[in-house]
Amino acid sequence: MSEDADGARRRETAAQAVDPCVTSSMVVAAFWEEASGAGIDPQAGYEAVLDQVQAVREGALAGPEAMLAGQAIALNAIFAEMARRGQAALGRPGIAAERYLRLAIRAQAQCRATLRALSDMANRPTKEVEAPRPITxxxxxxxxxxxxxxxxxxxxxxxxxxxxxxxxxxxxxxYGEGLDGGAARGLCADDAGAPGVGAFDRTPYG
Known part of the structure; x- marks a missing residue:
């Protein structure tokens, strides 16, 4: 393999590593295979993620809204399950009850934050107006x-x-107030009528 071809291959690999659509599709495929036992074709997964990104760029936010709504529902289910386990562990030795209830509270807080983000997305302005830059x-x-x-x-x-x-x-x-040495020029000028405090008397001593 020539050096040019090898360099092109390395650049392509690096571009894929920093491409968010590529990395996202890899994560989705890994978790999906673990959960369902069925694999996802890498190219098909990449194109599915790219379609979602392109839809958001065009202003269609139905996908992100559905995603946030699904996450909020899942977080609420986690909250209910952790709260149930925490209640069942109350009165037993150890700190299992405390840990379960802490997880329940964290899931509840994250669910609330997700719903707030969903509300902000639904109430977004139709056209963003850029604020004028303040004058220094x-x-x-x-x-x-x-x-x-x-x-x-x-x-x-x-x-x-x-x-x-x-x-x-x-x-x-x-008036001898210029920024480029006007005052100094008035002080040191040979002309007796120059602006400033007057010319220096250069009469020799003796």
């Missing part, structure tokens, strides 16, 4: 100018053009 404080500072009127005549709360940040930064530079 930094975005609010950048987009909304301070005061009633912005530097370009905008009212507070109105989004400015894409280059509005650069325009406001340029105006701050005129």
């Amino acid at each position: 404080r930094i975005e609010r500072i950048i987009v909304q100018p301070r005061g009633h009127d912005g530097p370009s005549g905008m009212r507070t709360g109105e989004a400015g053009p894409a280059d509005d940040w650069a325009a406001r930064n340029a105006e701050r530079e005129d």
Whole structure:
């Protein structure tokens, strides 16, 4: 076998190992054979699981609803049986009664959670509306100018053009408040009329 064919076979095996439809069908087949004594063809089991997944993708949730309803019924049966065994073990030595009753309570709680999930699925909204993304404080500072009127005549709360940040930064530079060193440039400029605290006196000593 060539290296290309061997690599393709390894990739195919890895893809099957991480495919949820493949792994689910294997688990179903193993438990079904143990319970009924009849085996399931791997390809047929895979296609059955894939059909269920495709139906859910298309919005048909009859299968999952039936699954949850069946699980709730089974859990209720487990609760009743464990409660019966716990009651029968009451008054006897050991902790069998406590263990049975604990299992009954756990089955009851899981049954209630399953019914809640079934109710949520039945009452799901017809169309999910995506909530708007909250505006961060930094975005609010950048987009909304301070005061009633912005530097370009905008009212507070109105989004400015894409280059509005650069325009406001340029105006701050005129007062020595720019973010790119405007204040430092005003302090160190040779021009006596430069903004800031004025130019340095560079008269030589002596």
